[in-house]
Amino acid sequence: MGLALLAGSQATVMLLGLLSVAPSVRESPGGAGAPGPASSLPYALFGLGSGALVLYAALGDVLAGQEHSAPAAPSAVALTLSMGPAEWLLYRFRSGSLAGLRSTGTPHAFRRATLRTGAECLAGYLLVLMALGLTANALWPDAPALTAVRLTDLLLLGVVLWTWLLLQSFGAVLGTAAVCCAAALAQTLALLTHLTDPHGVALTVYATAAAVQALLVRTLLGRATAHR
Template sequence: MSRDTTRLPAVPRQRTTTPSWAAPDPVDALAGHLDDVVSAAVHPDEIAALLESDGLSDDQIRERYGVKNSFALAEALYARVPRRHPEPGTPPHDPWRVGPLACLLRGLVFALPGFAYVLGAPLLAGPPDGDGLPAGTVPLLAGALFGWTWNQGLSHRAYVRLGLGDRPAARRGLLVGAPVGALLGALTASAFAGTASAAAVAFAAGQSCYLGASTTLLVLGRERALLAALAPMTAGALAAMVHPLPQAASLTLLLGSLAAVVLLALREVVPAPPGPGGRFAPGTRQGPRPAASLPYALFGLGSGALVLYAALGDVLAGEEHSALAAPAAVALTLSMGPAEWLLYRFRSGSLTGLRTTGTTGAFRRAALRTGAECLAAYLLALLALGLIATALWPHAPALTAVRLADLLLLGVVLWTGLLLQSFGAVLGTAAVCCAAALVQTLALLTGPADPHVVALTVYATAAVVQALLVRTLLGRATAHR
């Protein structure tokens, strides 16, 4: 609709001889003039924004239409015009409609690095540490938690710059941030080394390097290159699960894949030499403030800690468990592919809801119904992956009702957290995940409680809180604009 067609009609101010009871209602006249715009509005605030954009002041509204301000006039117009949403001549553009293959590929590259622990098992050999955890566990976990925290914040900064169209600035940020994060992650692992061997600390340092380089490739959309770099290591790990490999071969595969990932990341972010008389192109837009990335980093810390507790649940419960990862953690990692695709499905469904619903209540119901369907689909995928991982995992404990409830409730926490984060409502989910991880840590440190029962209570509480956040924040039409 052109600007001229939405120009608000003025009501004549001169006195006429028409009786007041026979004069046309100026609000009805305005409703007829703006019929197309008002009938397609999902909320009165959309109409108020149009009125204000036309320069109509509150004084003019009171004089012409006899109501208090633009919001009151918008509500009157919204109430008088029935909802209509004429279908466009061509299918509307949906930027959130993506195929599942790319998302499943990302889920696969999230999970494949776990095979490095199969090849690196000799480096982690040794007696359990003072807490009864397998040798080398503490520096590995410390480095991983720091890496997830740092790289989540770094990813946010790079994605914001990419969204602004400033790819050179995103590349420069990754070029500096990824190596700094890898160095700090290695130092963190060393600080928590305790009685771990030098080989275990070196393995943790390599893990930190991988996290920084893989973050760079994933942010820049180079999943296929990352998958190719991990392929030799993955093949070697699968072979080692059938017949042990010589230690030299395992180290060669580990270092070869790590070197390939690092070199690929460097190729993506190192600027090309300038041409004759040229310069490196500087960024043209201001990036996000560091404080804006802090909630994303905290979400990485909280969610990462919860996944690690899922991986070590049986060890913490005093049960025999020889690996550093559990089927639950493997299932959660693999489920990130379906989770991402279902996030896109929710965004696509919310756009459809904006077009097809006529009231705020109808849109809220449609959005929440779409969210519930996507969450149910994710939990079904997670359940299937959990059953498969448990069946294939050597000496895995049975997937009891308590373990299954832990897995699914943690899945609710992670998926709703990712959903809130995708809408920018990251502060709430970061607080919930960090609080849940802190409560779980304190419960395990201060009492003899069963870790599975503690996890069940913590995950259930966090899931309810985040479900309420989703209902409150994402039930508003304005959140989906």
């Protein structure tokens, strides 16, 4: 039954995606206006990298071969469910940044207003993610304890994913894909070399990726031209 539901939901998503892109393909003679495979590659790499990171968040202990380990499935559930609020907060960021564009008179004031709006939206997302993580962990049978380290891992990964989505929504695709794939590769290498502390590795990888993403947000989205 579970497998049938999973396959059915995946088929539904694929069908909805095809229905969404079909009109634009039909409007382009011979599909001439449709983006080619090369332009779609960064999005595919981003999806692959982010999927690997969520997989490691759920199965890091198991893949590392730790004794008496169990899948941290509630973390993956919390991240998945948080994508709805994440998209709404992206919309709120766009609205707030456009309001700042109208109300500020200097580039410095606009950058300060934009970064403040981004920080508020990110804080809101992390509160939602933490609530979802705690709730899912409490309801999930035999789930591993959501320790302070695990919760920090989850929230740092949330920072990384939300800032990736934010940058992608403004067209900064190559940078986000590069950071995403580098983070996923770092965790993969850590598992292949049998490092014994997957949570320590995750903290380092997520914190580094989050710092790079924050720098990209400050650099790229602090300019008024990015919002026009």
